[in-house]
Amino acid sequence: MKVTILIAIIVVVSMIFLFANNTNNNQTKEIDMANNKIKEEVINTTYKDIQTIYFAGGCFWGVEGYFKRVDGVVETQAGYANGLTENPTYSEVINGSGHAETVKVDYNENVVSLEELILHFLRTIDPYSVDRQGNDVGGQYRSGIYYTTQEQAERVKRVIQTFEEKEGRKTAIEIAELQGFYDAEDYHQDYLDKNPYGYCHIDLNTADDPLIEIDLNLNFLKDESLKNKIGELAYNVTQKNATERPYTSEYDDFYQKGIYVDIVSGEPLFVSDDKFHSGCGWPSFSRPIESDAL
Secondary structure, three states: OHHHHHHHHHHHHHHHHHHHHHHHHHHHHHHHHHHHHHHHHHHHOOOOOEEEEEEEEOOHHHHHHHHOOOOOEEEEEEEEEOOOOOOOOHHHHHOOOOOEEEEEEEEEOOOOOHHHHHHHHHHHOOOOOOOEEOOEEOHHHOEEEEEOOHHHHHHHHHHHHHHHHHHOOOOOOEEEEOOOEEEOOHHHOOHHHHOOOOOOOOOHHHHHOOOOOOOOOOOOOOHHHHHHHHOHHHHHHHHOOOOOOOOOOOOOOOOOOOEEEOOOOOOEEEEHHHEEOOOOOOOEEOOOOOOOOO
């Protein structure tokens, strides 16, 4: 009888432990899911930094189809850029209006950088071909990157220069300020979504492949510009390995609901629910919003 009772007790205790363990696992999964949802909302709303760049790389059906697959690209538009006339039609473009078939790419710089997009672009084209990509021949199929700000110009030129030095030869890519962009006709927009077996000179599946290795400094913010943006203390801590004095942070005794983010990149790091008072003089958290956030 004692043995039977002992076995029963062991079974009950094991069931209780198993139930508690499963409950904890489920709670952890629920918290992780909630944190991931919060992180996604933060990236896609509060800390979205939308920029625009224009790529000409042959037939714009394939160029648009490719960039739609790149993480961080939020919107694309096929059109005509840097020609001799305004509001050209497709017929006028193929008959010598001087425009290049171009894709306007809106992207979230907190997710994908301009430099990374240029490396994607280099993957999709023959950078040495003049007025031709794939089977398409003509001035409208030239390769080009069209910028709208001086900062973009410097960044684009720096990437292409680094690429040319690595390859040991000049490219035929036109790098120029945007001189007008006009939307292409509706049937050209999202063409490969509507016609998945339509003509394309680009292997769209390569959008998920690792980018080429090239020695690029992706931080193009000048020191003084970054310092003015985030403040001298934050600059010294994040860029110069300085340490903030304990008990001086405005967030040490701050418990308002919200998300704590990287002040430089905007990347979400912690959720306020995981904040606790450690007595060390600096904000403390039991865990990051995601295991790879730090």
